Amino acid sequence: MSKAVRYNEFGGVEVLRIEEVDRPAPGAGQVLVRVKAAGINPGEAALRRGAMMDIFPSTFPSGQGSDLAGVVAEVGAGVERFSVGDKVIGFSEQRSSHAELVLVDVDNLTPKPENVPWEVAGSLYIAGVTAWGAVHSVQLEKGETVVIAGAAGGVGSFAVQLARRAGATVIGLASAHNDQWLRSHGAIPVAYGDGVADRLAAAAPDGIDAFIDAHGDGYVELALALGVSTERIDTLIDFAAAAKHGVKTEPGADGRRGAEVLAELAALIADGHLEVPIANVYPLSQVREAYTELERRRTHGKIVLKP
CATH class of the missing domain: 3.40.50.720 (NAD(P)-binding Rossmann-like Domain)
Incomplete structure (x- = not known):
């Protein structure tokens, strides 16, 4: 068993809770990551409130979160780029990164440079x-x-x-x-x-x-x-x-995969060319407090959860 953030209905931070869930098992092309840090983002609060349900439908119970960094705990069939114990940066497309263990498609991961702190790596994607x-x-x-x-x-x-x-x-x-x-x-x-x-x-x-x-x-x-x-x-x-x-909303990533951009950003951070301000770090158990701070919209930089 492992812990993960879940909610069963749209609402404010009060709907968030920590649940015990079965240990995920990686399928072909998947990596199980033990999360060391996971950033939180305003879009996740909007999803939880139901404000974007026409664009991003939700099913319940819902997990939460995209950003993550951690250590490879297990790999699925066909995964050759990563091994157990590797340090990685990545993202979940299943709203599941706010958890102790997360399944991630191998193409959504990139190696974590040694001199990039966990809280920075884990808040990099979105x-x-x-x-x-x-x-x-x-x-x-x-x-x-x-x-x-x-x-x-x-x-x-x-x-x-x-x-x-x-x-x-x-x-x-x-x-x-x-x-x-x-x-x-x-x-x-x-x-x-x-x-x-x-x-x-x-x-x-x-x-x-x-x-x-x-x-x-x-x-x-x-x-x-x-x-x-x-x-x-x-x-x-x-x-x-x-x-x-008629103004733009598209990300303008020129067709590059998210993991490619992640690798470029991580390299800039590792070389001292890019700073990621960290506003606060909360344990996973304080996810409600973390989102309360985020939704005040007064923070400078990123708020991070640490399982």
């Missing part, structure tokens, strides 16, 4: 791959200016650094207490709130070329009002605005 895709989606070129809304959050902190690596001038929309972090990573901080359009115009006197919205709440309309063309706007959260205005 935020890192999404940010990587968004930066590619808006087609940044050296010398261009991009605004990133939600610049200090899980996705935004990745996007800021990746956009800077692409040679862009980055304006980071975030709460004022994140100014120091944004400046230290080469971004121009601009605070949310009344007058934000004027502050953005002042920060970019030559205009804004692209806009990545990792926050929602009217930023697609703001980008359009600032003269950004629809093909250079990517929203990761405001799908209604995207449908209304």
Whole structure:
């Protein structure tokens, strides 16, 4: 037996519980991973509330989570790339990573570099791959200016650094207490709130070329009002605005597999070229507390569960 997060109905954090489940057995092409760390993400909270059931239907009891890092505990038939004891980074497509043991398709795993901490490796997939895709989606070129809304959050902190690596001038929309972090990573901080359009115009006197919205709440309309063309706007959260205005929501990963992007991001972290801020780490038993903090939307960086 092993422990896993489960819920039987849509709702708030109160529906989450820890259950004893049978030890998963890997089938052909699968790897059983003993999880060392698993990140949590806003999309998982939306799924749990039923807000995305038309796009991502749920069945009950439901597990939760995509991001994970851990140690290979068992391999299924035909798996040759990994052996028992290997340290790996990966993702589950079955909403199951918030658990002690998780079955993962072998193609969804990549080796974990030794100098990448577990909590960083385990929170890399959703935020890192999404940010990587968004930066590619808006087609940044050296010398261009991009605004990133939600610049200090899980996705935004990745996007800021990746956009800077692409040679862009980055304006980071975030709460004022994140100014120091944004400046230290080469971004121009601009605070949310009344007058934000004027502050953005002042920060970019030559205009804004692209806009990545990792926050929602009217930023697609703001980008359009600032003269950004629809093909250079990517929203990761405001799908209604995207449908209304025709801006991008696709990740822009150029057909690359998630594990390939994971490997690239992990290598950047291992070489000191990419930082993953960790806001907090909770034991699996405190999954409700972890999501309570996440859903306040005030954290800088990633929140991680450790079984």
